Amino acid sequence: MERQRVRMRFRKEGDLRLISHRDLLTAIERLFRRIGLKLSMSGGFHPRPRISFPLSLALGIRGLDEVFEVEIDDPVDGETLLAQLQAAAPPGLVFTSADWIATGSPRLAAEAATYEIDVPPEHVAGLHERVAAFLAEQSHVISREHRDQTVDVRSAVAELTLTDSALRMRLLTDSATAAAKPQEVLQAIGLDRLLDEGCCLTRTKLILAQT
DSSP states (O other): OOOEEEEEEEEEOGGGGGSOHHHHHHHHHHHHHHTTOOBOBOOSSSOOBOEEOSSOOOTTOEEEEEEEEEEESSOOOHHHHHHHHHHHOOTTEEEEEEEEEOTTOOOOOEEEEEEEEEOOGGGTTTHHHHHHHHHHOSOOEEEOTTSSOEEEHHHHEEEEEEETTEEEEEEEOSOGGGOOOHHHHHHHTTOTHHHHTTOOOEEEEEEEOOO
16 A cells, blocks of 8 residues: 655644653654554564654744654545544644645755744843844854764854844754754853743744755
């Protein structure tokens, strides 16, 4: 039987943001088994379901427009698939679309992602100036803790704005040399303590590479 490839979009929010990417993958596999759809499997000694994500979502970050592709062996229409998955999904996992992808189409790849975080009033003072100073830099290299690795955070930042007490950023993800994390951008402008104080990062959109 010819495999069918489906691109799913979903939200990951609420308490579900506190599970890892690996746990999310396991939950999605179990959802498909629960609704009785047979997933296509990889070959080899340790076959795995053919599920692919363009960019994993870090622990603790909400995702409002996430995406993955899955290959299935059972025929099903998009509306039925969405309804079945949503009925079985745990709180915080919301499926929003299911689109069939033509056989032979390029695999998923992300070229950018947008994030935002609310900034409490007590942290706004001087932030506009720090953002402007960061954007004026040619590079901003930091060392990653517990790793013998450095990353140029500035090269990853395509946009960085502060409006209505919300910090918004667009980070490039299509180059290994620009794979900075949103937490590292917060660190670069002196806002990394927001996460320790309970503020939540949200990934608002994944921008897929055009192929």
